Amino acid sequence: MTETTRSTKCSVVSATLFVAFELGSTKWVMAMTTPTTSQRPRLRQIAAGDLVALEREVLAAKVRFGLDLDAPVQTCYEAGRDGFWLHRWLTAHGVRNVVVDSSSIEVTRRARRAKTDRLDAGKLLQQLQRWAHGEPRVWSVVHVPSPEAEAARQLTREITTVRIDRMQVRNRIHGLLASQGIRCELTARFLVRLAQLQTGDGRPLAAAWQERLAREWAHLQAIELRLATLRATRDEAIIAAADRVAQVAQQLCQLRGVAETSAAIFSAELFGTRTFRNGRQLGALTGLVPVPYRSDQRVQDQGISKAGRGELRRVSIQLAWCWLRWQPDSALAVWFRSRFAAAGGRSRRIGIVAVARKLVIALWRFVEHGVVPEGAQLKSTI
Numbered sequence: 096m097t098e099t100t101r102s103t104k105c106s107v108v109s110a111t112l113f114v115a116f117e118l119g120s121t122k123w124v125m126a127m128t129t130p131t132t133s134q135r136p137r138l139r140q141i142a143a144g145d146l147v148a149l150e151r152e153v154l155a156a157k158v159r160f161g162l163d164l165d166a167p168v169q170t171c172y173e174a175g176r177d178g179f180w181l182h183r184w185l186t187a188h189g190v191r192n193v194v195v196d197s198s199s200i201e202v203t204r205r206a207r208r209a210k211t212d213r214l215d216a217g218k219l220l221q222q223l224q225r226w227a228h229g230e231p232r233v234w235s236v237v238h239v240p241s242p243e244a245e246a247a248r249q250l251t252r253e254i255t256t257v258r259i260d261r262m263q264v265r266n267r268i269h270g271l272l273a274s275q276g277i278r279c280e281l282t283a284r285f286l287v288r289l290a291q292l293q294t295g296d297g298r299p300l301a302a303a304w305q306e307r308l309a310r311e312w313a314h315l316q317a318i319e320l321r322l323a324t325l326r327a328t329r330d331e332a333i334i335a336a337a338d339r340v341a342q343v344a345q346q347l348c349q350l351r352g353v354a355e356t357s358a359a360i361f362s363a364e365l366f367g368t369r370t371f372r373n374g375r376q377l378g379a380l381t382g383l384v385p386v387p388y389r390s391d392q393r394v395q396d397q398g399i400s401k402a403g404r405g406e407l408r409r410v411s412i413q414l415a416w417c418w419l420r421w422q423p424d425s426a427l428a429v430w431f432r433s434r435f436a437a438a439g440g441r442s443r444r445i446g447i448v449a450v451a452r453k454l455v456i457a458l459w460r461f462v463e464h465g466v467v468p469e470g471a472q473l474k475s476t477i
Contacts, residue, residue, distance in 0.1 A: 110129075110162060110163070110166050110167070111129065111130070111166065111167045111168065111169050111227070112127060112128075112129055112153065112156055112157055112160065112162055112166055112167070112168045112169070113127065113128055113129065113130070113168075113169050113170075113220060113223050113224055113227065114126070114127045114153065114156070114168060114169070114170040114171075114220075115127075115170070115171055115172070115216050115217075115219035115220035115223050116170065116171070116172035116181075116216070116219075117172075117173075117212045117213075117215045117216040117219065118143070118172055118173070118175060118176075118177050118181075119143060119212060120143060120176070121142070121143050122140055122141065122142060122143055122212075123140070123141050123142070123143055123144075123145075123149075124138065124139075124140050124212040124213055124215075124216045125137075125138070125139045125140070125141065125149070125152055125216065126138055126213075126216035126217050126219065126220040127139070127152075127153075127156040127160075127220070128160070128220060128224075129160045129162065130224060130228075132160050134160075136217055136220055137156050137159060137160075138213055138216065138217070139152045139156075146184065150188075153168060167191065168189075168190045168191070169190075169191045169192075169223065169227055170185055170190055170191070170192045170193075170223075171192065171193045171194070171195055171219060171223045171226075172192075172194060172195070172219075173194075173195050173196075173197045173200070173219070174194050174195065174196060174197060174237045175197065179194065179239050179240070179245070182194050182239050183239075183242070193223075193226070193236050193237075194236065194237040194239055195219070195234050195235070195236060195237065196234065196235040196236070196237050198235075199234045199235035200218075200219070200222065200234055201222070201233075201234075222234055238369070240368060240369075244368035244369075247338070247339075247340045247363055247367065247368055248363045248364060248368065250325065250328065250329055250332070250359075250363070251329070251359050251360050251363045251364070252363075252406075253325060254322065254325045254326065254329065255360075255406050257318060257321055257322045257325060258322060260318050261315065261318045261319065261322060264311060264314055264315045264318060265281060265315060267311060268281060268308060268311050268312065268315065269281075271304070271307065271308060271311070272292075272308070275294045275295065275300060275304065276294050276295015276296065277292055277293075277294065277295065277300070279292060281312075281315070285312055286309060286312060289305055289308055289309065289312075290305065292305075326355075329355060329359050330355050332344075333345050333348065333355055333358070333359065339367050339368075340359075340362045340363050340367035340368065341362075341367075342367075343358075343361075343362040343366045343367040343462055344358040344359045344361075344362040344363075344367070345358075346461070346462060347361060347362065347366075347458060347461075347462065348474070349473050349474055350422075350458075350461070350467075350468070350471060350472075350473060350474070351421045351422055351471070351472050351473065351474055352414070352417045352418045352420065352421030352422050353414065353417075353458075354417075356410070357410050357413070357414045357417075360406065360407065360410050361407075361410070361455075361458060364404060364407050365377070365380070365381075365407070365455075365459070366458070366459060366462045366463075371459060374456035374459070377455060377456055377459055378452050378455070378456065379400070379402065380402070380403050381402075381403055381407055381408060381411060381452070381455055382399060382400045382401045382402035382403045382407075382408055383399050383400075383408060383411065383448060383451055383452040383455070384399060384400050384452065385397075385398070385399055385400075386398065386399065386400045399448060408451075411451040411452075411454070411455055412447060412448065412451050414451070414454065415447050415448075415450040415451035415454055416447060418450065418454055419431060419447075419450070422468075422470070422471050422472065424470050424472070425468055425469065425470035425471045425472075426468070426469035426470045427450055427453055427454060427457070427468065427469075427470075428470075429470070430450075431446055431447070431449075431450050434446060435447075454468075457469075457471075
């Protein structure tokens with residue numbers, strides 16, 4: 096019997112059509128090739144979202160490169176505004192697809208470099224082939240969440256968006272008042288006081304200004320009502336605990352210092368919709384890990400990586416401060432006081448980031464294994 100010296104994997108890869116997508120708002124650029132061809136990559140442009148044209152171009156490329164019509168297809172695109180719907184459509188049609196983190200793609204460090212959709216698609220196609228041939232570190236592949244996990248995150252993300260909208264409207268009202276030399280608190284009696292306001296130089300506030308401020312105030316009240324409704328919906332869901340995200344949030348609320356806001360965000364973004372193998376993965380996802388820079392004799396502190404969602408880091412830092420207040424006897428609080436209590440403001444800010452990173456890992460262990468953080472106390476009632 097003749098012994099086979101060529102692996103099945105190599106045979107499959109050599110007969111694979113590689114496709115890289117450069118996704119735009121109005122057009123998509125497709126770069127296609129095979130590992131064995133010596134021809135230039137096939138570049139085609141289709142309208143954004145035109146799946147019929149996409150299938151047509153893939154079939155045409157198979158014919159052009161002499162592949163079987165049922166030959167496997169390996170595709171990739173950068174994570175962005177199109178989200179993951181295209182990935183799900185491709186996988187449903189038998190295509191192996193990867194979604195790539197844009198920040199992990201190699202680029203030239205020249206001050207000026209040519210950049211077009213065709214060049215980007217071609218570069219992405221080269222890296223796709225390297226990745227398929229066994230270079231996993233050529234880029235970072237994004238974990239594609241399930242449709243259910245994506246849906247579970249929408250409530251907390253909507254609350255974050257509405258809260259930002261409220262801050263913007265409030266700042267706009269304060270800015271309009273300040274432009275006329277007026278300092279006025281935005282209380283429930285704002286509309287009553289509006290007709291009595293005077294500018295900094297003693298003139299009555301003009302009617303046009305009053306009308307605009309009244310409309311801005313009405314906009315703010317609508318946002319406040321929407322925010323209150325969303326928060327009530329979130330709290331009711333945590334009490335009912337009808338799904339995995341709500342159950343995890345309810346469990347987190349058992350700890351002193353952890354309220355519904357942070358519990359819901361941690362559950363929706365981390366513990367209730369994802370799985371982690373170790374604390375290192377968790378720290379990397381939250382962006383709270385340090386990024387060292389040591390080259391020759393140059394050593395520079397670059398701070399934390401700030402990967403992932405900024406809202407998650409903001410809540411983690413806030414929760415760390417709350418933890419020091421409501422869990423003063425916990426091991427984390429004792430560690431912080433022993434290391435940073437006598438230090439200055441900057442050292443305390445560095446220390447609280449370390450507390451936030453350690454606390455997120457401790458909460459993960461609490462959710463996954465029921466291990467209460469060392470020295471922490473539970474609430475008597477939720």
